Amino acid sequence: MNLMMEPMMEPIKGQMIGQMMGGNFIVDIIFNILFVTFSFIIFFKTKEMYELTKYRGIKYFRYSFLFLGLGYLIRALTGIFRFGLKNIFSQYHFPMRFFWAFPINFLGILAIFYLFLSIDWKFNYNEKNDYLIYILALLLSIIFYLTKSYYIIILFQILSLIVVVIFHIIKNRKSPKKMFITYSFLLMLWILNLFLIFPERIFSLTTMIIIQSISLIIMSYIFIKVIKWI
């Protein structure tokens, strides 16, 4: 019975997988386009405020959305090119992970540090140390590249988030900042979103849509808050 069914089931199964991949792909692209658009609008629309004041909080806030936007842009391009270019890259032994995972890891770490710096920079943080964050992000990205494990990216992003969250909690015990929870969720969802571009599919389409919808809701909340002032 099974042997009889197998050849008949194959095209149906293939079609279903194709539809699922197509659904995944479309949802992912729409999500990414919206996220990148919101991030870049925040970055460019706050330019004048920063130009006028050179206020460090605004600088770090803008940079975090620039890096987050670039991270999601590369993530979107990965989705578009991945399947089409996979054969070309493998043919020439070009390391795919270098093409997308390296910059995503680098930009993600910068976004995490800068978003929390925007609310915590007043705690004896010297602007001259900004380059240390870039060096740290670069080092972690190089380590990732050498280890050849996608899960290292997640580990580094989680560790970075834990560090900034602990620092924030210690420094703001008496009066926690109201944006702390929003930023923590936004960055947690950024990390969860990274699972969606791994070679192995970890989440179902439904889970993916839920994760991306919550990410978009939080991003929209921040975006509307910014738009109110510009």
Added chain:
Amino acid sequence: MSKKRDRLEVIYDLLNIIRNKNNSIKPTPLMRFCNLSSQSFEEYINELLEKKFIKELYDENNRKHYTLTDKGFRFLEKYSTIIGFIEDFNL
């Protein structure tokens, strides 16, 4: 209130005084009105000149006056928005 907030407030006060004095004021009354020490006043004025918020003009008696640039007017116009934004995002 943070040090930086104070700094933005001082800049706002300086520019606002210049605007309210028909956009032309000499250094001595400006320093008196903004209530700063001479050293702080010097630092702020240098910063405002450097950022092109104000410019120096000399009258027929070669006395120095400060006047706002377009950028200075723009700062005054946007000040309350910027402060609101900074507070809203805990920056």
